[in-house]
Amino acid sequence: MSSDMNTNTNTTTNTNTTSKESKKRLPDFVQSVKLKYVKLGYHYLMSHLVTLCLLPLMSVILIQASQMKTQDIQELWAHLQYNLLSVIAISAILALGSTLYIMTRPTSIYLIDYSCYRPPHHLRVHFQKFLHHSTLTGDFLPSSLDFQRKILQRSGLGEETYLPEAMHSIPPRPSMDAAREEAEQVMFGALDNLFANTRVKPKDIGILVVNCSLFNPTPSLSAMIVNKYKLRGNVKSFNLGGMGCSAGVIAIDLAKDMLQVHRNTYVVVVSTENITQNWYFGNNKAMLIPNCLFRVGGAAILLSNKSSDKRRAKYKLLHVVRTHKGADDKAFRCVYQEQDDIGKTGVSLSKDLMAIAGGALKTNITTLGPLVLPISEQLLFFLTLVLKKLFNAKMKPYIPDFKLAFDHFCIHAGGRAVIDELEKNLQLLPLHVEASRMTLHRFGNTSSSSIWYELAYTEAKGRMRKGNRVWQIAFGSGFKCNSAVWEALRHVNPSPKSPWEDCIHKYPVQIL
Numbered sequence: 001m002s003s004d005m006n007t008n009t010n011t012t013t014n015t016n017t018t019s020k021e022s023k024k025r026l027p028d029f030v031q032s033v034k035l036k037y038v039k040l041g042y043h044y045l046m047s048h049l050v051t052l053c054l055l056p057l058m059s060v061i062l063i064q065a066s067q068m069k070t071q072d073i074q075e076l077w078a079h080l081q082y083n084l085l086s087v088i089a090i091s092a093i094l095a096l097g098s099t100l101y102i103m104t105r106p107t108s109i110y111l112i113d114y115s116c117y118r119p120p121h122h123l124r125v126h127f128q129k130f131l132h133h134s135t136l137t138g139d140f141l142p143s144s145l146d147f148q149r150k151i152l153q154r155s156g157l158g159e160e161t162y163l164p165e166a167m168h169s170i171p172p173r174p175s176m177d178a179a180r181e182e183a184e185q186v187m188f189g190a191l192d193n194l195f196a197n198t199r200v201k202p203k204d205i206g207i208l209v210v211n212c213s214l215f216n217p218t219p220s221l222s223a224m225i226v227n228k229y230k231l232r233g234n235v236k237s238f239n240l241g242g243m244g245c246s247a248g249v250i251a252i253d254l255a256k257d258m259l260q261v262h263r264n265t266y267v268v269v270v271s272t273e274n275i276t277q278n279w280y281f282g283n284n285k286a287m288l289i290p291n292c293l294f295r296v297g298g299a300a301i302l303l304s305n306k307s308s309d310k311r312r313a314k315y316k317l318l319h320v321v322r323t324h325k326g327a328d329d330k331a332f333r334c335v336y337q338e339q340d341d342i343g344k345t346g347v348s349l350s351k352d353l354m355a356i357a358g359g360a361l362k363t364n365i366t367t368l369g370p371l372v373l374p375i376s377e378q379l380l381f382f383l384t385l386v387l388k389k390l391f392n393a394k395m396k397p398y399i400p401d402f403k404l405a406f407d408h409f410c411i412h413a414g415g416r417a418v419i420d421e422l423e424k425n426l427q428l429l430p431l432h433v434e435a436s437r438m439t440l441h442r443f444g445n446t447s448s449s450s451i452w453y454e455l456a457y458t459e460a461k462g463r464m465r466k467g468n469r470v471w472q473i474a475f476g477s478g479f480k481c482n483s484a485v486w487e488a489l490r491h492v493n494p495s496p497k498s499p500w501e502d503c504i505h506k507y508p509v510q511i512l
Contacts, residue, residue, distance in 0.1 A: 110313035156416030161444035186298035202229035211247035215274030244476025248448030272298030273447035280346035287346030297446025335477035360481035412474035413440035
């Protein structure tokens with residue numbers, strides 16, 4: 001669960017040495033970049049080499065053809081009449097080339113619209129209410145209550161985030177029925193609004209992808225949606241579990257792959273998390289962090305590969321890059337659900353979490369760079385890296401300016417420290433991380449759906465213009481770092497019942 005990256009800084013506040021402080025921060029990317037990760041990015045680039053080569057060639061041919069006069073055309077025709085074999089050979093080559101291009105060209109994926117769930121007002125939880133209820137449960141020691149109070153104060157969360165109905169009860173009701181109720185409220189709330197805004201009928205949905213990391217009942221969450229909306233019998237449904245806060249991008253990637261195979265199809269992706277049965281009632285401080293950061297939220301996204309939907313779509317999917325560090329034992333166990341010493345279940349956090357997150361991020365952006373950066377940035381980056389390798393020079397690699405590739409950044413609102421470190425290491429401006437900070441403040445960490453609340457914030461502010469590129473980046477247990485890149489197809493306004501509809505005028509706010 002990616003928000004837990006904020007915990008190492010928070011859970012070791014008594015540390016006095018500089019060396020220990022540095023271990024809790026993301027590594028400085030300018031210190032080391034491995035060449036093997038650069039090769040991954042250039043592999044993606046080379047896979048599109050045919051298209052990149054054919055486009056300039058076709059442009060030159062069209063320009064030359066447009067400059068031909070009538071006499072030139074007559075002379076060419078007369079010449080071709082005496083070279084029938086050449087004409088046939090050229091025609092065959094052109095036909096073969098066109099066929100190969102059409103067959104290998106990936107299908108365009110359009111994001112028609114999406115909807116983020118906004119819980120009712122009575123589920124809001126103020127800090128004082130949170131601490132008061134925690135005290136009344138009788139499960140937490142005074143030191144644990146004080147620890148949670150300190151975490152809340154510097155978490156970056158505001159006073160209007162939401163917890164599920166079961167957590168407002170005294171005592172809490174972490175039952176299966178209550179967890180199902182939370183899941184239904186979030187998923188159906190987002191889906192109802194999505195279907196209303198897009199006017200797409202549920203029976204038109206051909207593929208359904210649901211991701212929820214910690215709540216996976218039987219029947220599955222995807223089956224609950226099929227039953228609720230009476231989706232057709234041949235719908236292809238998928239339920240992704242245990243994949244952390246980066247699972248939203250994984251779900252988009254799965255939907256993209258399915259749309260490459262199934263033509264003229266709608267896909268609905270639902271990204272959510274469930275708090276009711278995953279509240280920690282123990283006193284292990286490393287496991288108390290999620291209680292302080294995670295809040296109710298979810299998003300439903302409608303994708304299509306129909307060319308006719310391009311006119312009404314908001315965005316086009318350009319790239320998805322996934323990085324998985326699970327082969328490394330430390331990375332695999334750095335976010336680990338287990339029982340504490342007295343048998344209470346929670347998610348334990350490794351002291352190496354921030355360093356592992358930084359390594360995964362570095363791998364991901366080094367792979368993504370060649371796909372999105374201007375050639376000038378790529379050359380500068382590659383040349384400095386080669387010089388460093390050849391001459392073993394004590395020089396810092398050139399870190400590309402990703403602000404030249406993206407107009408908007410949706411950094412998973414996992415925690416205040418993570419946003420701070422990404423802002424620093426990617427050399428972003430406060431405006432670039434505003435959506436992430438405000439989403440964390442208003443809604444808390446909503447897990448895999450947070451990147452959609454951030455996109456909705458950008459739209460509500462009226463900043464999304466035609467041609468703008470958006471970078472969604474998320475972290476998750478395993479350990480994973482995943483990116484999705486979108487291009488706005490028009491000037492995008494917020495859809496009805498946006499999660500920011502009633503409060504965008506108050507933001508941005510200053511976070512102390």
